[in-house]
Amino acid sequence: MKKVEEKLMGLKKEYENMQVPDEGAEIMKKAMDRAKADKRRAETKKQWNRAVLGAAAAIAILVILPNTNEKVAYAMERIPLIGKIFDAITIRDYTYDDGHNSAEVKVPKVITEEEESKEHPAVNQVNKSVDEYTKELLTQFENNMQMEGYQNLDVSYEVVTDNDTWFALDIAAVQTEASGYEFHRFYNIDKITGENVELKDLFKEGSNYLSMISEEIKKQMQTKMSEDEGSIYWLDNQDYPEDNFKEIKADQNFYLDNEGNLVIIFDEYEVAPGYMGVQRFTIDKEVISDILK
Known part of the structure; x- marks a missing residue:
């Protein structure tokens, strides 16, 4: 416990000397106070509550902000926590509106506590992918600004699962021109193995998981x-049979919910008319228990 107290005192000094915005300083102070409270609970109950970390985002106009939010994230990552704790915080917030085109893009960063501040390969991989993906969306938005008409881009994120085994992050995007289109990208981390997980990684080699899940859907x-x-779902469209849903893709969007059930996600227009929106189908773990690893 002495080492923990020394770390906290060091962080306190670093926090007092660091030049960050007022809102960033307030966030760091609250996070450090929360860490102290967790320490007291660990001594009495041997259990830590999950720390909820948030970061204030300054307004920008399609320009990467200075590293103020990065400093806040860095300081919060170093607060001593116990257990495999994951979270996502906003490190950049892009805002643009010229009366014809508008964008609101929140860029998250996954953070976690690791022994002796060791890097977490899966987290680093997710953060790199998220950063590249949001940049691609913004580049497309900027290119479309050369066209006439109105367009809107909204990108947000949500932690959909966070338990002892799994962490799942959902990046949701909505593009609007003549009509809207909502699509998602999910990132899944196995906390036990410390690896990013694709759909195929859940099942025994050689299993017919694609057809089994598809039939259940x-x-x-x-x-x-x-x-x-x-x-309405496109299952038996005689006029456009090529649009009928036959089988999920090998890289289909998915996550495991907090009960361990498999949730398959289809983007808007993927298996149904646009008014049906994004479609989610929960596959009970018992249905696929025989082919799970």
Whole structure:
């Protein structure tokens, strides 16, 4: 505990000397106070509550902000925590509006506590991918600004799963021109192995997981259509048979929920008309238990 106290005192001095915006300083102070409270709880209950970290984002106009938010994130990463704690914070916030084109893009960074501040390969890989992905979306937005008309880009994120085994981050984007289009990208980290996980990594080698999951999704689609006449899925479109849903992709968007069930996500227009929006299908873990690793 003495080492923890020394780290906290060092962070306090670093915090007092660091030049950051008022909102950043307030966030750091709150995070350090939270770490002290966690330390006291660990001594009495041997259990730490998950620390919720947030970062204030300054307004920018399609320009990468100075490293003020990066400094805040760096300081918060060094606060001593116990356990495999993951979280996502906003490190950049792009805002643009010229009356015809508008964008609001929040760029997250996954942070975690590692022994002796060792780097976490999976987290680094996710953060690199997220950074590249959001830059691609902004580049496309800037290129489209040369065209006539109105367009809007909104990018946000959400931690959809965070338990003892899994951490899943959802990057959601909505592009609007003549009509809107919502699409997602999910990142899944296995906390036990410390690796990024793709859909195929969940199943035994040689298993027919693609067809098994697809058949379960088709059943759920049929059930939804029979219960709600407003629900339409492209299963038997005679006019455009090429649009009919046949099987999920090998790299289909997914995550495991907090109960361990598999959730498959289809972007808008992928398996249904646009008014149906993004579609999520939960596959009970018991349905696929025989082929899970």
